[in-house]
Amino acid sequence: MWVILGAISAALLGIYDIFQKLSLKKNAVLPVLFFSTLSSAIIFIPILFISHFNPDLAGHFWYIKPQSLSAHLHFMLKSVIVGTSWVLSYFAIKHLPITIASPIRSSGPMWTLVGAILIFGERMNLWQWIGLITTIGFYYLFSLSGKEEGISFRTNKWVLFMTLATIVGSISGLYDKYLVAHFDRVAMQCWFCIYMVPLTAALLLFIWLPNRKQYAPFHWRYTIILIGATLTVADFVYFWALSYPDSLIAIVSTIRRGSIIVSFTLGAILFKEKNIKRKTLILLGIIAGIVMIILGGWH
Secondary structure, rough: OHHEEEEEEEEHHHHHHHHHHHHHHOOHHHHHHHHHHHHHHHHHHHHHHHHOOOOOOOOOOOOOOOHHHHHHHHHHHHHHHHHHHHHHHHHHHHHHHHHHHHHHHHHEEEEEEHHHHHHOOOOOOHHHHHHHHHHHEEEEEEEHHOOOOOOOOOHHHHHHHHHHHHHHHHHHHHHHHHHHHHHHHHHHHHHHHHHHHHHHHHHHHHHHHHHHHOOOOOOOHHHHHHHHHHHHHHHHHHHHOOOOOOOOOHHHHHHOOOOOHHHHHHHHHOOOOHHHHHHHHOOOOOOOOHHHHHHHHOO
């Protein structure tokens, strides 16, 4: 069952990427981020109230348990980490072709591995070395493909934004493992979404609003709501998969990275981007490297 849930989460994440691109095209970034975050929180608020006034519902899979102050501090920290990643990724997705942004985002496991080596002094096994070298090699080919579209991986700031967003997202993923193990997964997701609202509202009021004439104007689109709704369901299913006692995080993570196949394919069709055949071959190489890294860690 948890394998199926992982596949559903991956498909929804791919669609989430498409809704992001559609919402951000020629649009102001921070208002899109705020309203998409607000739509996620609105989904949980009725459930939170029902849970609060109906404790007899405890035990239902959607019931939100009361949490300690320590738990709320952890959820706030997660909001700050994810908020940082989202600000960077939203700007990157607006300015980069999705067939370039999505493969960069898929490199999360590689950055997790590099961080484990540099920070914790971990050692890689043979499969992880092969996976890392494979991934880096295909990223070099990917950068050459980007140059043909006028995008330099060395100097383009949006490539840097997407890379940093991916690294911060990897940190969030590691933190998720801790949170799911120590706190109620539904409560964690609920409060994380709620705490994201004041965080993104502050960015909107103190950064975008005073300087809005310098940025693209904001246009409301229905896809903005779908960003938050799709991500909320995708994360709910993901945490549900992790809650199974026999679930394997390495396998679930590998399946979840399959979201790139959905976003890459739909993006190529909807936005008619360039060099699709070459990017597809390079993408397959990147995915192969990532799979070797993850499965090498599992073994």
